Amino acid sequence: MPEPVPEHPAVDPPTPVDGLCDLVLVRTGDGGLARPEAPGTALTAEELTDYAQECAVPGKDLRVLVDDGARSAKLLSRVADALDCDILVAPAGATVERLPGPDGAHAEAVPVDRVSGEVVDWKLVQPARLATTLPGWFDLAGGLVLPRAGLATLPLPGGLEFANREDFVVRRAAAARLGVGHPDLVTVALATRDGGFRLSTYRPGPPARGRYTGRDVAAALSSIYLYGGDLRLWMRWPEDEANRTALEAEMAALAEATGATVWAPAPGDEAVLLRGSRDLAARDRSGAVSRWAAFRPPGAPETGRFTTDRDGRLVPRGGPAVLAVGGVALISTGRQPEDALRQRYTDLTAEPGTVLIDLTVLDDGRLALRYSDGSSLAVGVAELRALLAGSGWTGEDLLLVTPVLPERASGLRGHLALLEPELGVEIWSLPPGATVVVRDGLARAVDDQQRPARWLRAGKPGTAEETGRWRNDDGWLIPRRRHPAASLASPVVTVAEPLAVPPPPERVLPAPSPRPSLTVPGRGSRRHGVRWLPDLPEVNAEPIRLWVTSAWTPQRVAVEGVPSANLFLLGALDGERLARDNPQRHLLCLRVEAGAAVDLGRVEDVPADLKHLAAESGTFLLPAGWLDQARLSAGYRVDEDGRPGDHEELPENPVVLRCTGARHGTEGLPNDVVTWPRSDRGGGAWVLLPEKPEGDFLPLHPKRPAVRSGHRLVHVQVAANRAIDVTASANSLVGLTSVRSRLPELVAAGVSLLLPKRSWERTRVDQVLQVENERWKHSAKGIDLPLASLLTPGP
Known part of the structure; x- marks a missing residue:
């Protein structure tokens, strides 16, 4: 007979913390999490999410009151994903106990270590797809959950983000993805409101004010020395023309109050985060490259230190410092003086079909260019393509001869894997710790013992058999079509003259048809x-x-x-x-x-x-x-x-x-589809998001769809011609009886519009809704982030 499940007494709820929802759970015999009234039944992530939604409030974090809560962090991170919130749990090895209140009743809940009996701090579980090393909304100290004081902010590399409660976890994830940029550029992320700026405090309750001026923002930035410097704003301009005009005046006020040149996307545009370079770029509402506008304080020179590059990023005005030596077509690195580079590369040539490059690798692994002011900034696709074209590149594959430290290898692979499809070429780099020596006039990879090393294909680390156009041969990278015996290092061997064989026929195929009239x-x-x-x-x-x-x-x-x-x-x-x-x-x-x-x-x-x-x-x-x-x-x-x-x-x-193989990326459809929206201003639509998207597109819904269990609902702003009008595309193929496409299947499934996967990154989300009591309930409004950031790739 199975052992009887012990009864759990009712648990007194602790003193509530404003902005935090408490959820009481118990452990099952096998370590799962269960409701107190059903202690023998472990809950799945979906069941736990449903249970949490009965207690949780959108826009608030969740605290799970159960012993050893951190042991279930993986399960709870999926719940956090579904709720778009943080979850606080007791550390592994700690029990949840109540401190005695002033009247003898149980008050605040705290984690207590079983061995030492000491109070320990709560652990923060962030949503899996939005996990960062940045802090949460609350301060966790002495076993207590305490409201933070002052303005709600998050650290940025070289700057600060002014956060808001309703989209805190989403904006925190975006802030964590921003890479280190120019050392003389301070970055501040903030939202706009009613022709001004929006600032929020950690204090519970409604905001004290709705609109803040440029001087208010300057006061909030008083701890950062800005006078005579450059301030870059990570923001989006309002669509209303009157609000844009008012905001331009506040930009000027911010520049005057700080004494800094304020850089913002051109009025009407926005600053977006680029995946590969992890830098900010100016884009218009259609996603096209835009420019940065300067708001200068009185007396500042008209020519600033920064300008907009081909990727829409803010870079030093002097541009990248590049040169070519021998067979290396593009060099931009401060590792060695030019004379040393000429001595190193003069005798080096490139294998036909390749171009050699030597660039900087930043501490986090991003490939970078060295600029004329001595700074190094991660390279963007358009800028790299232009520099390569200027060096004579015509689409050859790239060999990066820059040495790579082991701690930077993973970040470099990630950056190169994004650059490779954008440039349309294969990119090969040295393995960690290897260098290039010149042998037979070509680049040979060797390790620290001067033994041959294997070149690595971007995004394909450690593969024994590469599938691209090149293969490793004793430290050289040679064409895959070359016979293995034709290795660059193979000695010349004299062999007996083979027996004479008849030459191949002049032609295998029939002679060409005469050109028809x-x-x-x-x-x-x-x-x-x-x-x-x-x-x-x-x-x-x-x-x-x-x-x-x-x-x-x-x-x-x-x-x-x-x-x-x-x-x-x-x-x-x-x-x-x-x-x-x-x-x-x-x-x-x-x-x-x-x-x-x-x-x-x-x-x-x-x-x-x-x-x-x-x-x-x-x-x-x-x-x-x-x-x-x-x-x-x-x-x-x-x-x-x-x-x-x-x-x-x-x-x-x-x-x-x-x-098959169309450039929009949705399999089974031709290149020549009818796109949507056809207006230059783009259009809005609804998208049902499954937990893990499968396939190469998401259906778009012109009207809010019915509630669907296991899905979130988001409202998106689709840039012009980024989606596909399935109905119109199917109609355009009527009568083309020799064409086999996926369109009839999509029409039969009720799909009228679809968003290809390649457009997810450039599609902006402004609302997120969850299922609550069989109805859609807003969990975030007034946000602005890429649709791709809300999607967890399928297996």
Whole structure:
């Protein structure tokens, strides 16, 4: 028989702490957490959240009164996630006891260590997705939970954030992500209200004042020496024009009262936190790069020490100090004088297809540029791309030859992993503790014992088999297509002359079809489905054979269709030439009827990304609306040398196009979708957030949706053309019977609008709601943070 569960007596609640909700729990026999009235049933995170919502109040923290509360920190952090609050618990090894009150009754609850009998402090459990090392709303001292005094603030690297109660945990997480910036730049984060500023105190109750002036903010910053310096504001301008005008006057007052140049995003814009550089950038409401505006005190020079760079960040006016030496195309580091760098790199050359760079690595691992005033700032994508282009870079992969300390390696990998997809190249760096030596004119990685070391791919630490375009070979990084025996360090070996073998045939594929004569189709032709193509383009007047490349095998293509991100396929008359340009892919042979292929070289308004193909003679475009006039014929596998082989005949079925790989990132949809919102000002919508989002998009709801258990509801501001209008996109494909997309499935599921995952970071959240008593209840309003910061990636 199971042992009887002991009864737990009713627990007297402690003296309440303003702004804190107490939740009494008990331990189950196996260490779980349970309700006092059901001590034998351990609660899941979802059940515990529901139970806590019965007692908790939005905007307040939660204190769990249970022994050894910190042993359940992982479980409670998920509850904190759902409630958007902090949770206070007793440390492991401590029991929760009541101090005697003045009348003999139990009063304040405190944690007491079992072994020493001493009172210990409460432990802070923060939401898992918003966890930081920054403090909570309350002061925890002597086992008590005490209200802090004065203005509500949080520390920033080189500055201060003025916090507010309703979005404290969210803003604290954002503050923790800001990296160390320029030493002469003081950063202050604050909200605006009614043409002024908003300041809150830790004192419970409603705020004493709603609007604060620039002189009020200056007084609040009196502990920071600002006179003659530069003050950067992390803020968002109000949308109302009258409030913006009033706020500009307060900016001027703040500059005059502090004696500092106040930098703020241009009126109407906002300062956002960039993920990679962890620095602030000015952006307009559409997410485009904006500029920083200077509000100068009387008598200050008109030319300031800072300016806006290509990423929208505030940087020293002199710009980055860069040079090129030998094969290193971009150097920006203060480690060695220029003469030493010339001696080190003069004989170094880059492997074809790569560019060598030597930049600074900050203490937290961010890749940085050295500026003319001696400071080092984390590099941004646009600035790095421009500097590389100025050095002659044309899209080659990057090798970072900068030595990396072990304690900085993790941060560097994270930064490079964000830079790599933005630049569209592979980025390789040295392993911790390794350096570069010049051998055979190329960069060889060696450890502190001068033994060969392995280069690391950005975001892929310690992988034994890299999957990119390069591979390790005895400390060198060489092309993956090169035969392993052709190592850079391999000695020359004399071998017996092989037996003569017949040379390969001049051609594997049939000779190219002759260039067809062209004609214009009659006006009764069906629409082709390509927006930028003329209604009546010049097409082939007789049947032709075209060759198309594919990442999928011919067998898969025959079943699923030809993969394409666009509503067209590109074919070439010369299959051999196409194979040489596409090694290790597959080559498809198509037989195309008269009137179904457009000569790309005869189209005037070709998009920029296709102009290089339009310049190649013999390139034809097959629009989606006419693909039923093209049939598969055969497939070939192209080897690493660009030579066709492994021929396979295919059923001569009409060609089908399978939508995949579009640049917006939502799989199964073409590049050419109808975007939303189409207004330059953007638009608002509602999003249901699951605990862990799955997939590559989130549905948008124009109206507030019904309550859904296990979800939060947020209201977002979507920048222009960042979302996809599913209904309109599906309508635009009506009649294109050869296209296979995900749109019918989405329409059937009731999805009318969707937000691709790539837009989550640039979509702003202004309201957060939780489920309470089967109704939506606000947990945060008037906030401003990226949607991505509220999402925990799925497994």
